Amino acid sequence: MYARRDVLRAGATLGLLAATPWLHAATPAALLTRKVPSTGEALPVIGAGTSGSFEVPAGSAAYQQLKAVLKAFFEGGGRVIDTSPNYGGADSILGQLLEEGGWHQQCFIATKIAADSPADARAQWADSLRRLRTDKVDLLQIHNLRDWQTQLPYARELKQQGKTRYVGITHYLNSGHDQVARIVRDEPLDFIQINYSVNAPDAARELLPLCQDKGVAVLINRAFDDGRLFARVKDQALPGWAAEMGIGSWAQLFLKFAISHPAVTTVIPATGRPDRQLDQLKAGQGPMLTQAQQQALIKQFA
């Protein structure tokens, strides 16, 4: 959980390669990293989310598939995984998978507090540690700003106790940006997590530059608009310039858009499919999009 690396090398095991031949072509060479401003710790730009995709029964076929997703993720240099006690048991599944795969040390675990009172938060936190099968996490976020005036001080208390290394706040709608910005201005924070995508680029107007100014790391959620963007590009060719940039899929392009903003530390797309996981990791290499390319995408998806 605490290992640092500037460049994370990829390398699938021979066993996995033999079982899943498509890994040969898909495994990335390296992931770019960005520094967390409050510590200088380098994190890979491609992370993972667990909402929906990790809400599966333990031991099911979907669970076994998630094991292959995480194997591809960690072997491809991924570290940051975001979850929440609110994701229908996804945090339990993540904890079990991390334990079975022996990945706890590699994983930067980001979870949340989503509670309405100090007593609820304390009980939820104890439960979170049990479900994630750990005694500490890397990032503890106040979920959708819920009861944040009470919960942020509690998260800071846990940071002081060494139970989390970083604290932050999250939102997932444009309507939450102003309040998130007010808190970024007024409160010391290590991270925020916010929505940012080709069809919802508003965060770039004020919030992301503010985070850069204030030295706050940024996780990006909903880079695929919760999967809806794929329906919009069905049967559509990538822009002509994508191939020259080493971008081979719409998923890679959507993720490249998110990380092309310099305030962004890590984008956390969700998937329950190993082939998609490998594809996503490929976005963590090569050049960033130019301003003109970003504007062309915003225009296309407006």
Ligand SMILES: NC(=O)c1ccc[n+]([C@@H]2O[C@H](COP(=O)([O-])OP(=O)(O)OC[C@H]3O[C@@H](n4cnc5c(N)ncnc54)[C@H](OP(=O)(O)O)[C@@H]3O)[C@@H](O)[C@H]2O)c1
């Ligand atoms: N308030 C908050 O704190 C908040 C809110 C929203 C999200 N989040 C975090 O951010 C993470 C990401 O957000 P999100 O899960 O809402 O949305 P997202 O990453 O924009 O989209 C995820 C969806 O895209 C689908 N998908 C992925 N690759 C695909 C491909 N190549 N083709 C077609 N479909 C594809 C996935 O389905 P498959 O699994 O079938 O691939 C999944 O349903 C969440 O998991 C969560 O950890 C936090």
